[in-house]
Amino acid sequence: MKSFTTYKVTKEHEGLTLEEYLKTILQYSGRKIQKLTRQKGIFLNGKKVFLQRKIKSQDVLRVLIAQDMNYGVEPEDGRVEILYEDEYMLVVNKPAYQLVHPTGQTTKGTLANYLAHHLQQQGIITTIRPIHRLDRETSGCVIFAKDDRSQFILEQQLKDRTLKRVYWALVKGIIHPSSATIDVPIGFHPTMANRRAVREKGDPAITRYRTLQNFSETSLIELQLDTGRTHQIRVHLAHIGYPLIGDGMYGIRTSWLSRQALHASSVSFNHLKSQQPITVQAPLPPDLIRAIDFCCSEKKS
Template identity: 90%
Template sequence: MKSFATYKVMKEHEGLTLEEYLKTILQYSGRKIQKLTRQKGILLNGKKVFLQRKVKSNDVLRVLMAQDMAYGVEPEEGSVEILYEDDYMLVLNKPAYQLVHPTGQTTKGTLANYLAYHLQQQGIITTIRPVHRLDRETSGCVIFAKDDRSQFILEQQLKDRTLKRVYWALVKGIVHPPSATIDVPIGFHPTMANRRAVKEKGDPAITHYHTLHTFSETSLIELRLDTGRTHQIRVHLAHIGYPLLGDGMYGIRTSWLTRQALHASSVSFHHVKDQNEITVQAPLPPDLTRAVDFCRSENS
């Protein structure tokens, strides 16, 4: 049986074309609208309608809801820590050393596999849709959408910089200035395909940071991203001379930390349905808490 979402047109939206209403008010993508049109999945007051028809106050719009038939990954039993969940999305706390989703030769053991199993146990079938990524060694907040429309809305917020991501990092050195913006482009490394580098003709990359604590030879800093280039934080920190501790690719390995000292501490976004701003936080994991304590002890 087909399932429809129902919307009533408000007076302030009267005069918009149906296509404008779908795109700007309900935030359906152009591709999704085309697909719904082919499926005869858009009804206005119970009837099929042209997209250029202007809507009126109190019109009732019904839009076909897609029914996912598979998860897109193989469900696998494993632990997931849910920081936030509603009908449209989840925020999970990713542990270090775990991939967000299958890639290359790795098809199991990812956060996506474990989430698929978690939803399967609840009788929920939905494609696993990560809205953004974290490196394997980075811990913290990852957002997953439960349907394609929610994914589109959240990805638009990411593009428009209204979805905000905050990170904590331990770096080598006393950062100066203590707060600043790093605005240098990033592109592929000229000789190593799996690395990125600062390049004059690379993609724009903007990272804001400020210092939370300084120790004898290290600093704990908070970073906010305007862009999401691969390895952005790690490349930018190395570029300004304060490499990430524990990072064997761009930073400095240490005997007392077995992975890069980077944690996605929070995400902020506007709720898919009511646009209320929500902030979700992930506590600093035990290994990074110990690393901070170690830096503090060297300070005393």
Template identity: 60%
Template sequence: MKAFTAYTITAEHAGLSVETYLKQVLQLSGRKLQKLTRQKGIRLGNKPTFLTRPLKNGDILRILTLEDSGYGVEPESGALSILFEDEDVLVVDKPPYQLVHPAGRTTHGTVANHLAFEFSQRGILCTIRPLHRLDRDTSGCLLFAKNAQSQTRLETQLKERRLKRSYQALVETAPQPPAGTIDAAIGEHPSQPNRRAISPKGDAAVTHYQTRQNYASGALLELELETGRTHQIRVHLAHIGSPLLGDGMYGKRSPLLSRQALHAYSIRFFQPSSGEEICVEAPLPNDFLRAINALEKDSI
């Protein structure tokens, strides 16, 4: 009997076509996709489905279990900071100015390329499976599954909100009130395709925030995501009048650092095999620390 691995589609990936989900989220190569198609190994529920079909939140996509035959990306030597690793998962400290995986014209120099090289040096053949995304300029904890079964279980945790991602951010203006929840749907920007905007027709988005330190010209916040929309924290903070420091897209650029001041400082999840709760933290990068130091001096 053929074995299938089930993937529950989360709101984060709703709207993607089956083909896009397989290529971008599961990191399946075109060759593996062709093999699955020939073997009728792609099913929505228990029925074969078309690659062009859009996925909905809660859909169960069943994929014929194949042994990993490649990394899904080209291995490339490069710096890689591993914060935690076991037989099922790996957490990387992503530096700013680096993409998670190849996209658009960028085919090299991503975290995925460097992780594939790391595995190749160890003699491990493992498809690169990021569980979530971080913007190019956002630093911090990035979680990968090392096998299909772990990915399925971690995606279930993400859907059930048992996988927690916490961030630290510097904002231009201290929010009022100093702690709260931003519950505002996010959709596509009406005129700029690379941006997102608050929209009643968008996808539900919830961000919890708390002010940790006030400065004369800004504040340090701690945030936790309940959902994972594209640019969620950036859009939500701009929406309440506290845009991220250095965010030229939703606020304005800053002389204190050359990117938005957002860092994924911790991730909490349950080990896919044992169920043990794991919390991993990433230290603040140097440019973020320098910006904090400048804000503190300005407040004296």
């Protein structure tokens, strides 16, 4: 049986075309509207309707709810730490060394596989939709949408910077200035396909940072991304001369930390229904707490 979501048009939206209402007020993507039209999944006051029809106050709109038939990945039993969940989305705390989603030859053991199993146990069938990704060695907050409309809205929040991502990092050196904005483009590395580099004709990339604490030879900093380029934080920090501790590709490896010292500490967004601001935090994992303690002890000695 088909399921529908029902909306009642308010006076403030009277005069909009149905297409304008779907796109700007209900935030359905153009692709989704086309799909709904093909599926005959849009009804106004119980009747099929043209998208250019102007709507009136108290009109009742019914929109087909797409039913996902699978998860897009193979469900696999594994630990998932959920930091936040509602009917539209989840925020999950990713441990270091785990991939967000299957890629290349890796099809199992990812956060998406474990999350699919978690939802399966609740009787929920929905495609696993990560809104952003973290490198394998990076820990912390990852956002997943539960349906394609929620995915579109969250991606729009990410695009207009309503959705904010904050990271903590340990870097080599006493960073100066103590806070600044790094605004240099990033593109593919000229000789190494798996790397990125600062390139004059690369994609715009903006990272903001501020110092949280200085140690004898390292700094603990907080970073916020305005864009989401591959390896953005790592490339930008290396570019300004304060490479990420533990980063074997752009930074420096160290004996006292076995992975890159980068943690997605929080995400902030507007609730998809109420529009109330929400901030979700992921606690620092034990290895980074130990790394910070090590830096503190070095400063004291």
